[in-house]
Amino acid sequence: MNDHAMNDSPRKITTEMILKALKRSAKEARRLAKMHGTKIWVMQDGKVVGLEP
Structure with missing residues (x-):
């Protein structure tokens, strides 16, 4: 498992984050x-x- 799967508080995904990833x-x-x-x-x-x- 990676660190993100074990994180208790989910991260809010924003439009800016999606644009950066694209x-x-x-x-x-x-x-x-x-x-x-x-x-x-x-x-x-x-x-x-x-x-x-």
Whole structure:
């Protein structure tokens, strides 16, 4: 078990925390795509397009 599972008082999750986590995961996805030479797939103008990281 990790420390969070044993904590008696649950932490309030805020929109700012969620946004920070999403930005962190997007940055990691770009890093991995660049490392492996693959594209990042995103939605632009209602279409799914592959972008170079």
